[in-house]
Amino acid sequence: MQAETVIHPRARFESNMGSILIGRRCVIHERAHLGIEPKDTANASSGGVTVGDYVIVEVGAQIEAGGTEIGEGSVIQVGSRIGSGAKIGKQNCTVTPRSTIAPGEILPDQTVVYSNGKRRTDKRRILEARKAGLLRQINVVRSMKMIRSDPDRFG
């Protein structure tokens, strides 16, 4: 887990299948579950989960292990389920709430997955603004003196 990342309580990280790498300035919300065992263990590849910088993983998202990659600046919204080995592009990919990404799917950059798996290219260029917003959010959390950051305890 790299620097300046905020992990909310009750997030779960499992490294049974492989290691988990979280980038800088990410926010992982409550009840997110990274590294779940994929259902189809026979076909799953080995490897863990790699999460890029500036990624937001929202409440209740489930990311399966097995070489899954989440590109920089993406948002995995509430309750989504990312299958094993899926690769989500960089630059502002959005996975809308409760969507499912099948195992092994490759999402190009700047794509929005919505509705029943429909996809669109997102032409907004708000990545910089999003990064700045994330930075401010992390600073606010850091300045809340009640929350102690204890990286050693969590390894």
Add this chain to the structure above:
Amino acid sequence: MALSTPYTYIQCPCSDQSSLGNDGQSHDQDAIDDDNERTFDPRAPRSNYSLYPLEYLLYCEDCQQIRCPRCVSEEIVTYYCPNCLFEVPSSNLRSEGNRCTRSCYQCPVCTGPVQVGEIATDSESNLLTAENAPSTQHGPYALFCQYCNWSSSEIGLEFDRPSGIPSQLAKLKNGGEPRITARDVKERRKENPDMPPVPDELVDTELQFSSLKSFYQSQLSGASSAIGGLPLGEGMGFSSPAALSRIMSLYTTGRGQQGKMQQGPPDVMREALTTDDGLKLAQLDEAAAVKKLLSGGWEETVSKEQRLAQLEPPRFQDQLRPTQCVLRTKRSKRCTVCRHIISKPENKVASTRFKIRLVAKSYIPRITIQPLRPTAGVVPVGARPEHPQEAPLKPLQPYQYILKFRNPLFENIKVTLATPNNTPGRFSSKVTLLCPQFEVDANTDMWDDALRDDGREKKRLGEETSGQAEAGKIYERGRNWVSIILEVIPPFLRVENLPSKTPSGEEMYRGPLREDEDILEIPMFVRMEWEAEAHHDMGMGSAAGRDKEVSEKRELAYWCVLGVGRISHG
């Protein structure tokens, strides 16, 4: 027929034919008897439309009958926009249509709500680090979809002000150019009378419609305004000189020319000739569209749902425009027979409560069915609300179910049940009700019950509630509920074992199992009797004049269907 077994459905009597047959003279007495005797067949295609779960049914107090969604008439209470929750008076509907006129738009791609936002450019990120910059930027505004991140910049629409979107949208085409309206054309014509008509490609449907409409109006009125023919649609002005002369001519020329107003459309009318009149030739040269399709690919085209929602059928994604939200209604329901209001929501849009709400749940007992020995395990708390899935029933083995009746009324009710011995359908199971007649206590408060406990304890002694399944006895009793046992023996689902003829003498259908034929459904006739305090009107006879509340016996009877479970094959 249902998603999850077990279930109970209730039949609304509005589809019952026997009530209609009793009105007049019936030639066929047997037919009437037959109707009453015939058991309700839940598998008949007709009954599919009259079975409802208890939550869907309403109850009319005047008629003392169940009412289903099919036999109530609805009236509209208010119209409102689901996006901004603004109540639209019904007079506005005629003039402005059934859509919200207050900047409530739907994303054309995903039909989610769109919000007006500023377009932030990259340079702004530096501004954000500055302290206290509550900037009222005058940057261009655009519509942003909350769900799929579509923005109106993708079709080239950007606005100057964040408010008044409808007027700004009407003036702009996709791509930012101003739209040509009929008024524009007229003004240009005034300035420049020699201007040729607008070329066909630039005419969109709105312009075409308005010019065609005005053209036909002028045609119908004969275009001979010298005689005083008023254009259609304009009101009768009482003060214009043309109107005065018209009225005078009505009085003076009575026999002669039958009045100019009755002239009607002239005999010879011409059709539209140019785009000024509203003619738009079909654009047959689609080379540009094909080229765009080739370069854009599948993603550039518009899906069927997206196209249906648009005013002008587009082909490509950048021809989509955000649509206005359709207004919704709040409706009140009325009994068709006695015109009594059954359900009436509050007038305020924001409140979900009801002023009047007469639902069947508070008048007829609630029936639930559970297996006596459940095979499915208990669902852990984390996985709820999953229903425990029962194993399918094995043929030729008796299964027992607990049928629980919960009484919502404030009086005791006496319930009588009846089911046919064999369920209708090709594969019939044997059904036995162990206790077809019983009484359920009133739905009193818990405190009342506790206070009156001493007296009530002895009351039920005559009827021993057995905890086991015994014929003639109820299974368990509670404050306002009673449960009994129902035994079922499902049949073999083999087509070969079927007899060759049905009981009514027709040839048995020997095809393979139809869909849902393996679901065990039991039609049950429920009849309840209770004593109610009838509130008579003041105009009743003098005998009842003294006490306005006389107990009278009331009864209600209906069919219901219990879906028990699936029978296993093989």
